Amino acid sequence: MARILDGKAIAAAVKQDLAMEIAQLRECGVQPKLVVVLVGDDAASASYVRSKERLARELGMEAEVIRLAADVSEVELLRQIELQNADDAVDALLVQLPLPDHIDTDRVLAAVDPNKDVDGFHPQNIGRYAMGSPLVWPCTTAGILEILVRSSVPLAGQTAVVVGRSRIVGWPTAQLLLAHNATVVQCHSRTKDLTEFTRQADILVVAAGQAGLIGVDDVREGAVVIDVGINRVDGRLVGDVDFDSVVAKAGAITPVPGGVGPLTVAMLMKNTVRLARLRRLTKGDE
Numbered sequence: 001m002a003r004i005l006d007g008k009a010i011a012a013a014v015k016q017d018l019a020m021e022i023a024q025l026r027e028c029g030v031q032p033k034l035v036v037v038l039v040g041d042d043a044a045s046a047s048y049v050r051s052k053e054r055l056a057r058e059l060g061m062e063a064e065v066i067r068l069a070a071d072v073s074e075v076e077l078l079r080q081i082e083l084q085n086a087d088d089a090v091d092a093l094l095v096q097l098p099l100p101d102h103i104d105t106d107r108v109l110a111a112v113d114p115n116k117d118v119d120g121f122h123p124q125n126i127g128r129y130a131m132g133s134p135l136v137w138p139c140t141t142a143g144i145l146e147i148l149v150r151s152s153v154p155l156a157g158q159t160a161v162v163v164g165r166s167r168i169v170g171w172p173t174a175q176l177l178l179a180h181n182a183t184v185v186q187c188h189s190r191t192k193d194l195t196e197f198t199r200q201a202d203i204l205v206v207a208a209g210q211a212g213l214i215g216v217d218d219v220r221e222g223a224v225v226i227d228v229g230i231n232r233v234d235g236r237l238v239g240d241v242d243f244d245s246v247v248a249k250a251g252a253i254t255p256v257p258g259g260v261g262p263l264t265v266a267m268l269m270k271n272t273v274r275l276a277r278l279r280r281l282t283k284g285d286e
């Protein structure tokens, strides 16, 4: 029976460490500040933003949400980003995605100051993943690493298979595993015979958004299975992995909910603190 990698407990430990770190920073006169730009009134986005704001404040940071109407012009959105870039009190800036169709998302992400790019989506940071050393890794990817490290899963020399190649999760996660010396295979919707690859994985990360994509026959005995997927099936949240069957064969597995999800927002806070440290204490030259 697999060890259950409890994301809630790991996220709680991350938050506890962060609260202490933030208290120390405040003693040195550094008050980390996160700004979130929210465009429109999508209920899910508004709820994610509220939880980010709440957690930042709980941990002792400053948090501000800039709410813009769904029909805001791209020029006005870029102007708001410029204002935050120029504000020395702001350490971390993120634009909640998705943006309305009339706005060019890539242009907006590229307008964020790379030193305040807490989501790690700026082209400069993406270039840095390729070099293995971004200022921050995107939050979900960073959360996956936190789970693996805090669960003492070795990475170097392991065969890691990542299903999914999105810019938000799959691609940076493959880069991160490579940077930690795993041997990495990246699969996607055009991969022929997915099972042939997933069965080789010592570490299998699944971020496809397809409920039940990975079943017991797709997993190697004893593998570490990280299920990033979030799917709603018959009113229930499930991952991309058939948990009930895979749990009997894997060595370790993250549940959904309660696996990677809780880490994502915790890592946003950790990234905020890191950017505050880099910008204010080391002048960005770490």
Ligand code: NDP
Pocket: 140, 163, 164, 165, 166, 167, 168, 169, 170, 187, 188, 189, 190, 191, 194, 207, 208, 209, 210, 213, 228, 229, 230, 231, 260, 261, 262, 264
């Ligand atoms: P995207 O839809 O952007 O990307 C999905 C990726 O999976 C694509 O690369 C796609 O391939 C690949 N894929 C889709 N179907 C298959 C298949 N049948 N076989 C192999 N590969 C496949 O999704 P995201 O990366 O944004 O998110 C993935 C999942 O993770 C979603 O369920 C999302 O809700 C969840 N998520 C969870 C988070 C968390 O905190 N737990 C955070 C972010 C996302 P191709 O490139 O060829 O299209």
